[in-house]
Amino acid sequence: MTILAARPFDVEAARADVPILSRAVHGQPLVYLDNAASAQKPEAVIAAMAGAMRGSYANVHRGLHALANETTQAYEDARATVARFLGAGSPETIVFTKGGTQAINIVANGLSIQPGDEIVLSVMEHHSNIVPWHFLRERFGAVLRWLDIDDDGGIDLGVLDALIGPRTKIVALTHMSNVLGAKTPAADVVRIAHAKGVPVLLDGCQSAVHGAVDLTALDVDYFVCTGHKLYGPTGIGVLYGKPDRLAALRPFEGGGEMIDRVTRDVVTYNDPPHRFEAGTPPIIEAIGLGAALDWMTSFDRTAVEVHEAALRDRAMAALRELNWITLHGQARDKGAIVSFSMKDAHPHDVAQILDRQGVAIRAGHHCAQPLMERLGVTATARASFAIYNRLEDVDALVTALHKARKMLG
Numbered sequence: 001m002t003i004l005a006a007r008p009f010d011v012e013a014a015r016a017d018v019p020i021l022s023r024a025v026h027g028q029p030l031v032y033l034d035n036a037a038s039a040q041k042p043e044a045v046i047a048a049m050a051g052a053m054r055g056s057y058a059n060v061h062r063g064l065h066a067l068a069n070e071t072t073q074a075y076e077d078a079r080a081t082v083a084r085f086l087g088a089g090s091p092e093t094i095v096f097t098k099g100g101t102q103a104i105n106i107v108a109n110g111l112s113i114q115p116g117d118e119i120v121l122s123v124m125e126h127h128s129n130i131v132p133w134h135f136l137r138e139r140f141g142a143v144l145r146w147l148d149i150d151d152d153g154g155i156d157l158g159v160l161d162a163l164i165g166p167r168t169k170i171v172a173l174t175h176m177s178n179v180l181g182a183k184t185p186a187a188d189v190v191r192i193a194h195a196k197g198v199p200v201l202l203d204g205c206q207s208a209v210h211g212a213v214d215l216t217a218l219d220v221d222y223f224v225c226t227g228h229k230l231y232g233p234t235g236i237g238v239l240y241g242k243p244d245r246l247a248a249l250r251p252f253e254g255g256g257e258m259i260d261r262v263t264r265d266v267v268t269y270n271d272p273p274h275r276f277e278a279g280t281p282p283i284i285e286a287i288g289l290g291a292a293l294d295w296m297t298s299f300d301r302t303a304v305e306v307h308e309a310a311l312r313d314r315a316m317a318a319l320r321e322l323n324w325i326t327l328h329g330q331a332r333d334k335g336a337i338v339s340f341s342m343k344d345a346h347p348h349d350v351a352q353i354l355d356r357q358g359v360a361i362r363a364g365h366h367c368a369q370p371l372m373e374r375l376g377v378t379a380t381a382r383a384s385f386a387i388y389n390r391l392e393d394v395d396a397l398v399t400a401l402h403k404a405r406k407m408l409g
């Protein structure tokens with residue numbers, strides 16, 4: 001485990017660590033503003049993964065040889081790094097998954113549901129935090145209770161309180177919307193749900209990237225996040241669960257590692273987190289995620305938050321000036337994600353014209369169709385910022401939008 005020395009935040013230093021940022025696209029310097037979909041990777045992550053494969057690789061656990069022991073140590077060190085990063089208390093509360101989606105599926109699949117049991121979720125969830133609950137509706141007769149939002153992604157805590165009833169099994173909410181950037185008042189949500197004895201799952205796939213998370217202080221029951229948005233590799237995600245909550249979940253997949261004993265007649269299970277890590281886990285990816293979190297925390301995180309807020313504010317201020325742009329989501333407590341529509345233009349066309357100018361944004365429903373319906377649109381364009389974006393990237397976005405307007409308007 002390498003813990004990088006803390007260094008003051010400097011966007012140019014962050015950029016210098018990320019090799020892909022120096023490439024060109026369509027003959028233009030790359031301006032990468034699709035970070036909410038997936039972030040680019042620092043050299044430290046690439047080197048950690050390649051280094052593990054070059055220098056010390058074997059399957060983890062059960063090993064009786066040096067390489068197996070070294071790799072097991074590196075894998076478990078990565079778990080400890082994630083626990084520290086999330087303020088999780090103990091590494092045993094951290095389950096490695098293949099992504100944020102699988103983490104939520106593990107929870108949904110693990111609950112015992114009777115017909116009429118209720119799941120509370122908001123209309124601004126990513127499909128990853130909707131479809132697993134629909135499975136429970138289809139298969140076991142669960143009832144989905146939908147929490148509406150205001151136009152900016154704000155939720156009404158009084159309405160939430162009223163939605164939670166005696167049949168509520170879980171409240172499953174995004175911690176930060178991947179479309180509106182709106183942040184959920186998580187501490188209030190947890191307080192309200194816990195007052196009625198109901199557990200809370202927070203989808204932290206976006207929030208974990210943009211600000212420090214302290215799960216112990218938050219007292220949340222389950223939290224998920226995903227490696228590829230945290231400057232780490234694909235194929236790795238995280239499910240955090242309080243020890244008693246993880247212990248109460250039915251296992252998700254069956255196979256090696258997740259068992260205690262297997263006979264012809266019975267099977268008993270390993271303790272969490274291994275109970276939920278059937279088969280050979282994503283070893284190299286976990287090591288890469290550990291390196292990514294070490295890289296993130298090598299910078300002063302408060303300074304990074306200030307920098308990302310400046311990017312967001314500059315983008316919001318510039319787009320507000322354009323009477324042919326509609327902004328979606330202007331919450332006060334909002335991360336560095338800016339969704340918008342251009343008058344008389346389809347977001348896909350906008351994104352394609354921006355791409356020709358080297359500016360990468362995303363357009364579509366962003367895996368949030370109920371939110372699109374709530375906003376009365378079929379798609380939006382979305383610029384999402386990261387630690388390595390410069391203020392000039394915002395200016396490049398605005399210049400490119402003017403060009404798109406000329407071509408499409």
Ligand SMILES: Cc1ncc(COP(=O)(O)O)c(C=O)c1O
Nearest residue numbers: 099100101126128178205206226
């Ligand atoms: C809010 C949110 N939840 C869940 C996911 C799914 O994560 P993954 O791609 O790791 O399965 C995403 C990814 O876009 C997301 O933005």
